[in-house]
Amino acid sequence: MAKVKKSRQKKQQTRVDFTPMVDMMMLLITFFMLCTTLAKPQTMELSMPTNDKDVQDQDKTVTKESYTITLYVAADNQIYYVEGMVKPEDPTCLKKTTWGKDGVRKALIGHLTEDGTQPILDVMTAKAKLDEFRAKNPTMTQAQYDEQLKAIKKGDIDGKHIETMTIIIKATDNSNYLNLIDALDEMQICSVGKYVIDKINDNDKKLLEAAGVKE
Numbered sequence: 534m535a536k537v538k539k540s541r542q543k544k545q546q547t548r549v550d551f552t553p554m555v556d557m558m559m560l561l562i563t564f565f566m567l568c569t570t571l572a573k574p575q576t577m578e579l580s581m582p583t584n585d586k587d588v589q590d591q592d593k594t595v596t597k598e599s600y601t602i603t604l605y606v607a608a609d610n611q612i613y614y615v616e617g618m619v620k621p622e623d624p625t626c627l628k629k630t631t632w633g634k635d636g637v638r639k640a641l642i643g644h645l646t647e648d649g650t651q652p653i654l655d656v657m658t659a660k661a662k663l664d665e666f667r668a669k670n671p672t673m674t675q676a677q678y679d680e681q682l683k684a685i686k687k688g689d690i691d692g693k694h695i696e697t698m699t700i701i702i703k704a705t706d707n708s709n710y711l712n713l714i715d716a717l718d719e720m721q722i723c724s725v726g727k728y729v730i731d732k733i734n735d736n737d738k739k740l741l742e743a744a745g746v747k748e
Contacts, residue, residue, distance in 0.1 A: 597647070597696065598617040598618050599647040599648070600646055600652065600697070600698050600699060601616075601699050601700075601701065602614055602615070602640075602641065602644060602698060602699075602700050603619055603702075603703060604637065604700060604701065604702045604716055605627070605704075605705070605746070606703070606704040606709075606712045606713050606716055607705050607741070607746050607747060607748060608708055608709075610632070611629070611746070611747070612629075612630055612631070612632060612637055612716070613627050613629050613744075613746060614630060614640055615628070616628075619736055619740060620740070621736045621739035621740045621743065622743075624743040624744040626740075627740055627741070627744045627746070628640070632712075637719055638719055638723060641653050641698075641700070642654050642723060648696075650695065652695060652696060652697050653724070653725065655690060655695060656686060656688070656690070656697065656723075656724045656725075656726070659685045659690045659691070660682060663678070663681055663685065682724075683726075685724070686725070686726030687726055697727060698725060698727065699728065699729075700720060700725050700727070700728040701728070702716050702729065702730050703730075703731050703737060704733075705733060705741070705748040706733075706748060707748055713730075733748075
């Protein structure tokens with residue numbers, strides 16, 4: 534009798550087709566792009582000294598003396614400030630402080646003008662009331678909030694207009710760039726509407742030298 538040959542079963546190779554996964558990945562990417570809120574860039578408004586030759590010197594210094602504070606960002610993370618007019622012949626007008634809420638921020642908020650007012654404290658108090666009102670009224674739009682906050686920083690508070698502070702920030706040649714950013718952050722925290730970054734002039738150099746400040 535002839536032998537019956539047994540047929541061998543062919544082994545089938547397992548193959549996973551990932552082609553449909555490409556479509557799935559595209560759908561997921563599209564979903565996350567549409568549903569994720571992109572982070573808005575943080576911007577900071579800066580007011581720079583004017584170079585307009587038509588502006589007279591007296592117009593550049595129209596701010597009252599007691600409504601002006603000059604911050605000096607010096608070397609080795611040091612910070613100093615002068616309330617009112619910078620007087621090179623009087624080194625005692627230069628006061629040393631520290632960074633943070635117990636230093637420069639406390640000096641700004643607690644500054645008392647010749648009129649017996651605390652403009653920065655008044656502005657911060659008005660902003661706190663605005664934030665509280667916004668929390669209780671979710672229908673308030675961002676545009677409405679920004680408009681009212683801008684008015685507060687200009688001194689329009691409770692239907693009255695008050696004189697606001699002007700902060701002049703000056704950094705020495707050997708100061709830390711991060712410290713300058715910290716000074717600008719304090720302007721935002723204290724809701725200061727008028728501040729400028731200015732260069733160190735001869736009077737500033739004389740004052741810092743007389744006070745023994747490392748520039």
